Amino acid sequence: MLKKNGADKRIQILDALNTCLQNKPFDQTSIKEIAQAAGVNHGLLHYYFKSKEDILIQYIDYVIDHYTSMVQERFNDKALETIDKRKLVKEFFKFIHDRITLDRSLSMVFIEIWEIAVYNPAVKAKLQRAYQEWMDVLSDMLKPLCNDIDVSRRTSFAAVAFLEGMALFSIILDPDSKEFKKILSDFQSKMIDML
Amino acid sequence: MLKKNGADKRIQILDALNTCLQNKPFDQTSIKEIAQAAGVNHGLLHYYFKSKEDILIQYIDYVIDHYTSMVQERFNDKALETIDKRKLVKEFFKFIHDRITLDRSLSMVFIEIWEIAVYNPAVKAKLQRAYQEWMDVLSDMLKPLCNDIDVSRRTSFAAVAFLEGMALFSIILDPDSKEFKKILSDFQSKMIDML
Amino acid sequence: MLKKNGADKRIQILDALNTCLQNKPFDQTSIKEIAQAAGVNHGLLHYYFKSKEDILIQYIDYVIDHYTSMVQERFNDKALETIDKRKLVKEFFKFIHDRITLDRSLSMVFIEIWEIAVYNPAVKAKLQRAYQEWMDVLSDMLKPLCNDIDVSRRTSFAAVAFLEGMALFSIILDPDSKEFKKILSDFQSKMIDML
Amino acid sequence: MLKKNGADKRIQILDALNTCLQNKPFDQTSIKEIAQAAGVNHGLLHYYFKSKEDILIQYIDYVIDHYTSMVQERFNDKALETIDKRKLVKEFFKFIHDRITLDRSLSMVFIEIWEIAVYNPAVKAKLQRAYQEWMDVLSDMLKPLCNDIDVSRRTSFAAVAFLEGMALFSIILDPDSKEFKKILSDFQSKMIDML
């Protein structure tokens, strides 16, 4: 069947926005451009979304949910119970590096989201929740290694901050360079040693 | 003197933009709003700047130059020679924390600048240069402590990335909280120990 | 019978428009709003009516026909022959007052119709015919009282004009107030006296 | 000097709207059409008026103020004191007939205003005040003729209602016809007789 249902078309439009954001910030992207990227009539965007801002908000949900569930699926309770703790932490970092920190196009989108969060309380709250969750996942992994809940919490906070900073630098520097990768791997081993 | 000269009025306008950016992103700020915040006629903005984008570019220069020279003045060659190295590094971090990382309104502006850098090569180059310089300043301080130029470079890179990440989080979390500050101070001491 | 036939559904839609016109003028009422008020799919409105304007035109027909036949049924030839003339005129006015002049929601709709008549010749012609008929009905009643066809015609014209004016004022003033009602009843008795 | 000042341009635009309303109702008249009728750029309308509705509201003020002050200038206190009462009332009616009731283009505009008043409380209040004032002016003239304030008030109310009705009919009938004019003049004399 060629026909797409409503949900598909909604996703199709959100994906089109994702494509557009590789070229221009949201404010400089018109509804018509998003529609064109999605291959649909621009009027249709107002059929599926109540305003341009609504597209953005649903897009941000979509992106954050995508990465949140990606982390959750990979590092669920099962995983936490069964594997060697040290190895698990290493895998977590590898996962984050490869899928998030080093994904330049994702970093671009995330800066856009951060920038919107600055002025938009709802988006700010959404980011708070997402990062809190990621920190919690990491913190739960680090706890067995240091036996101190406060230390593990702060360490995971610092680690996430560091990774965010590195993601930021992936915009202006080459994340595929040896130095960039060495800094990431060094950090990881030192952090584990320190606990 | 009531009459301002050209340079003053230019700065006056850039400061007005800085004020405006506390409320709205640049794209949603009109020329008239900037003019009003500056207390000048909006037509005049096109006398001092050739376009709206030109105001932004000059503003970014202005901000980055401001912070670059602030760091340079405080940590010039003279300083590097005369003081106890460990203490100097600590002072550097204190300086960065207080004046940059914990300055929420500055962080807001910097996210805006990062966001523009994503799509604007000239701004990207400017950010590259500025961060490179800050890393160099820190690297020069760390070198005597570890006697390894590569280690000091990577460490300063990592430190700056971490601090950027923390500045980012100052947007969505409370940078004045005890936990936030403890994470910053812990990081600093551990980093020095590690060298 | 749950299933409505075509005629019923047409009426259902016209009634829905009537409901909508209590809130907003026709130009600000969308096809979808009318459809929702009618409890039918908006696409269906183009099955029963060839355009949005067609709904309006048929609605105006419907309203005018309704009130025209209401007057005709009540004051047909039979009535004219059998009853005391003075009393009949009084009944006519009572009827018009209660069912038309004092019916605020009807007045709202009629202003809308007048407004459309201003620019739409077909609607204008329809109003002409309707008012002519009402004047004729009244004129036929007044004739026996004055024995002058011209006087009765002009009197009925003036009376209908007066009642239209009062209906208009029922929009901005309270038609249920004592003063409003006294003016209406005074007018009626004076008019009969004058003949 | 060819250059118009701001106030002139505002009036120029309101006059353009008046012209447009001879052809189409307000809702079907676009900003661009008004601008074209005014001979100015459409963007300018948003410079002088904050929205399309604002143009309408200011236009209604303009029209009502115009006619209110026209009546006031002609029938101010001075006039009320010095002239033969009967003659004054006759002059008042002549004035209203010629300048208002028989002015078809004015009647068109007033129906538009009534129609807006139905749904817009601010416009409704404005109409209430204007008609109240006209009734008061007439009532003050009639009082000396009947020595009863209630009777003069109700009579003026009824007279204004009648004239409004006639203005309404001037839309669908020929206000220049003999019959139309005779009805107006008959009404006037009868009303004076009745007092």
Added chain:
DNA sequence: CATGAATGAGTTTTCATTCAT
């Protein structure tokens, strides 16, 4: 230098209408 009226391109949004299912 300073002002503010004027321009016109561009944006979001609405909505009557069509049409495949």
Added chain:
DNA sequence: GATGAATGAAAACTCATTCAT
């Protein structure tokens, strides 16, 4: 008959930019 997705024209409105004074 009924549905609701899809279309595209047209609307109000914004705003950077220009320019005469």
